[in-house]
Amino acid sequence: MLTYPVIVTSYKGATDTKGSRIAAVHKRDSEKTYRASIPYPHDFSGAAAHYQAALALAAKLPFYDGAGKVQPFGHDHDHYYFIVVDPA
Numbered sequence: 823m824l825t826y827p828v829i830v831t832s833y834k835g836a837t838d839t840k841g842s843r844i845a846a847v848h849k850r851d852s853e854k855t856y857r858a859s860i861p862y863p864h865d866f867s868g869a870a871a872h873y874q875a876a877l878a879l880a881a882k883l884p885f886y887d888g889a890g891k892v893q894p895f896g897h898d899h900d901h902y903y904f905i906v907v908d909p910a
Contacts, residue, residue, distance in 0.1 A: 831872040846879035872902040
C-alpha cells in the first residue's frame with residue numbers, strides 16, 4: 823500500500839496576465855489541498871521542469887521536514903507524478 827504523499831504536476835500555458843508555469847498539487851484529504859506554482863523554468867525541460875515544481879510544493883508541506891526525497895513516480899499525457907519517500 824502506498825503511504826507516501828503524491829505530488830501531481832501539470833503545465834499551465836501563458837495567459838494575458840500570467841506567463842507559462844507549472845502547478846503542483848497534493849490533495850491530502852477531501853478538505854485539504856496543498857498547491858504551489860512556479861514560473862516555467864526554461865533552464866530545464868520536460869520531467870526536470872516538473873521536478874522543480876514538485877520540490878517547491880514539498881517544501882511547503884507541513885509534514886515534510888526536508889529529510890525525505892522527492893522521486894519521480896510516473897507520468898501520463900497531462901501530468902507528472904512524484905512521491906516523497908524516506909531518505910533511506
